[in-house]
Amino acid sequence: MKVTPLAISGMLLIEPKVFGDERGFFFESFNQRAFNEATGLELSFVQDNHSKSAKNVLRGLHYQLPPRAQGKLVRVISGEVFDVAVDIRQGSPSFGQWIGELLSSENKRQLWIPAGLAHGFLVLSESAEFLYKTTDYYAPECERCILWSDPDLAITWPLQGNPLLAAKDAQGAAFKTLI
Secondary structure, eight states: OEEEEOSSTTOEEEEOOOEEETTEEEOOSOOHHHHHHHHOOOOOOOEEEEEEEETTBEEEEEEEOTTSOOOEEEEEEESEEEEEEEEOOTTOTTTTOEEEEEEETTTOOEEEEOTTEEEEEEEOSSEEEEEEEESSOOOGGGEEEBOTTOTTTOOOOOOSSSOBOOHHHHTOBOGGGGO
16 A cells, blocks of 8 residues: 655555556455554544435534544545545644545545544545544544644535535534634
8 A cells, every 4th residue: 555644744645556458447445454554553443334425415514522632534435525634633733734536436545543633534536435444443532533624724625516414514513612
């Protein structure tokens, strides 16, 4: 696998080795030993999540507070999304910065999003199935959401019209409340 560090400290773009021919393809979507060796991280994943969303659905920007903060390893198995992570770690040199990457079933890219980052994605295809492994369990009492359209973050979402949002995402908190 190819691992590329991104501009936000701790964030990684992971590109697996894909073996394909006229029959289709094969790749290891996750191998703990290979992941640890390639990233230098020693993590335990405790939960796998799978969502399916229609075109223009925007989910996020979600995070969990300590002590239940989650690191996430994310990928798309059907369709295409614009995936975003925002650094909300107080004192981080990249605090308030965001990174967006296209993840798709075609490119098979994955993102490692460390704990302390908010995460969201916008579905660009007719639908998308999204998988993510987490380093801690879902804890609703620790869950928070930053408004996806917060002007202080100025995320350049590749929108086609208005996004489809869950009520909690439409009412996310302002980024400046974290400062």
